[in-house]
Amino acid sequence: MSRVNGVDRRRFLQWGAAAATATAGATALSGCGPETNDGPGTSAAAGRLLRVGASDATGSTTLDPRHTGFGASYIALYHLYDQLMYLKDGGYELGLAQSVQPNADATEWTVRIHDRAVFHDGSPVRAADVAYSLRTLAGPSSTRATNFADLDPDRLKVVDAHTLEVGLRRPRGDFRESVLAVFSPVFPEGTGDKDFARGIGSGPYRLEGNDGKNLRLTRNTSYWGGAAGFERIELVLIADPAARLNALKSGQIDYAFGISATGATAERGNHAIRVRRGGTANSNALSFAMNQNLAPFDNPDVRRAVRLAADRDALVNRVLLGLGSRGDDVVGKGLPGYAVAAAGRRRDTAEARRLFARAGVDSLTLHAADTVPGFVAAARLLGQQLKEAGVELKVEQVPADTYYADLKSLGRIPFQTFYYTNRPAAVHLSATTVKGAFFNVTGLGEPHWKRLAQAQAVVDDGARQAAFAAVQRDLFDNGGDLLWGFREQLDASVTGLTGVWSSQSIPVFTRARVA
Numbered sequence: 233m234s235r236v237n238g239v240d241r242r243r244f245l246q247w248g249a250a251a252a253t254a255t256a257g258a259t260a261l262s263g264c265g266p267e268t269n270d271g272p273g274t275s276a277a278a279g280r281l282l283r284v285g286a287s288d289a290t291g292s293t294t295l296d297p298r299h300t301g302f303g304a305s306y307i308a309l310y311h312l313y314d315q316l317m318y319l320k321d322g323g324y325e326l327g328l329a330q331s332v333q334p335n336a337d338a339t340e341w342t343v344r345i346h347d348r349a350v351f352h353d354g355s356p357v358r359a360a361d362v363a364y365s366l367r368t369l370a371g372p373s374s375t376r377a378t379n380f381a382d383l384d385p386d387r388l389k390v391v392d393a394h395t396l397e398v399g400l401r402r403p404r405g406d407f408r409e410s411v412l413a414v415f416s417p418v419f420p421e422g423t424g425d426k427d428f429a430r431g432i433g434s435g436p437y438r439l440e441g442n443d444g445k446n447l448r449l450t451r452n453t454s455y456w457g458g459a460a461g462f463e464r465i466e467l468v469l470i471a472d473p474a475a476r477l478n479a480l481k482s483g484q485i486d487y488a489f490g491i492s493a494t495g496a497t498a499e500r501g502n503h504a505i506r507v508r509r510g511g512t513a514n515s516n517a518l519s520f521a522m523n524q525n526l527a528p529f530d531n532p533d534v535r536r537a538v539r540l541a542a543d544r545d546a547l548v549n550r551v552l553l554g555l556g557s558r559g560d561d562v563v564g565k566g567l568p569g570y571a572v573a574a575a576g577r578r579r580d581t582a583e584a585r586r587l588f589a590r591a592g593v594d595s596l597t598l599h600a601a602d603t604v605p606g607f608v609a610a611a612r613l614l615g616q617q618l619k620e621a622g623v624e625l626k627v628e629q630v631p632a633d634t635y636y637a638d639l640k641s642l643g644r645i646p647f648q649t650f651y652y653t654n655r656p657a658a659v660h661l662s663a664t665t666v667k668g669a670f671f672n673v674t675g676l677g678e679p680h681w682k683r684l685a686q687a688q689a690v691v692d693d694g695a696r697q698a699a700f701a702a703v704q705r706d707l708f709d710n711g712g713d714l715l716w717g718f719r720e721q722l723d724a725s726v727t728g729l730t731g732v733w734s735s736q737s738i739p740v741f742t743r744a745r746v747a
């Protein structure tokens with residue numbers, strides 16, 4: 233049994249030895265010293281206050297689950313709200329849900345929730361709240377709607393106070409791992425636009441303060457899963473990775489969410505802090521994304537040429553500084569269900585030059601931002617590599633803090649830096665490559681969506697995995713991602729901080745404490 237939020241929970245699915253290997257990678261950076269009480273701030277050492285520095289994808293914080301971006305807002309969400317299920321270490325686990333079971337063809341799922349859960353306002357968590365939350369997240373005003381596209385709002389049936397039947401528009405054998413475990417926060421029935429600012433959930437922390445930038449959370453002493461470790465958590469918005477690291481070193485914060493590989497390497501000998509490596513299970517898949525609906529990438533020769541021209545090993549070694557691994561154009565490396573052959577894609581500049589010439593392409597423009605530290609440097613290195621294949625690359629750098637402010641506009645950019653959270657391939661494909669997805673930056677269309685839908689409908693776990701493997705092979709051959717590397721999530725903290733676990737690269741502090 234594992235523990236999430238202090239409660240032993242049955243692990244519904246463990247995808248074999250690969251998950252254990254990924255988990256083993258989540259270690260401290262060698263040379264950063266042992267965990268001791270030397271270094272942490274007085275409040276953190278006493279278990280009173282944990283100060284977390286993080287950026288936010290939209291430049292400000294929001295507690296509305298329909299619109300929460302990656303970063304500080306997402307960290308807050310994990311502490312204010314309970315999810316029905318969680319992705320953790322390559323598998324999925326129950327959260328607020330006590331059980332989630334399908335009917336024979338996976339068109340209807342029965343969800344039973346814990347009967348001791350209570351919202352921060354004192355009201356009990358009911359099946360009706362779960363139904364309202366799912367219906368709201370699937371609504372037209374939600375940026376999460378595509379994840380719930382197969383939910384049939386008219387077939388959400390409250391059976392009793394703690395049991396809900398969830399009807400789907402089509403069979404989804406992967407409903408647990410690809411829908412609920414990805415994102416399923418629960419909030420009270422009737423929560424409206426203005427109410428979300430109050431952050432009323434049933435999670436281990438309550439909202440104490442929110443000035444639109446920084447967030448203050450206080451321990452929920454009535455939490456059904458047991459009291460959290462720290463009395464309070466402060467989430468401090470710090471956009472720049474170097475500034476976050478400096479804030480940690482100067483004692484202004486206790487945990488820096490997201491530092492650069494350069495920063496992590498520079499602190500190898502600093503025994504006053506601990507650099508925390510996420511391993512493959514908690515990494516970002518780094519891509520130069522080509523939109524196959526837009527010229528010149530509507531020509532398969534150009535997409536293939538760009539992929540062949542890239543020196544992936546050089547990109548990983550020079551940009552990630554050894555704190556990651558090479559990629560081969562498909563998300564999910566090192567996790568169960570990954571279907572790309574070990575040999576991957578070999579570099580062939582001669583063939584790339586021939587394909588570029590046949591397509592009449594001698595220059596390209598790449599839209600780049602340091603949404604992941606080092607992206608711009610990687611873009612410039614790619615320019616040097618493309619030059620060997622006869623193509624000049626112009627790198628247009630844009631601000632990282634507002635890069636995701638207009639999600640739909642990203643689908644109109646021919647060539648851009650882009651990253652995905654590394655998750656099991658089936659989970660990634662179902663969450664981010666479905667029809668209508670905001671992150672369809674490679675211009676996927678009907679042929680892909682049809683293959684994906686067929687894979688999702690398979691109820692048998694083994695047969696479903698084989699179907700998803702076929703989808704991956706097609707993306708490897710024909711897709712638009714030059715996915716060159718997997719950058720481990722790199723955080724840093726005061727020494728002695730233990731009990732932090734991660735879900736989709738997000739640190740969760742419900743059981744954190746300073747030893």
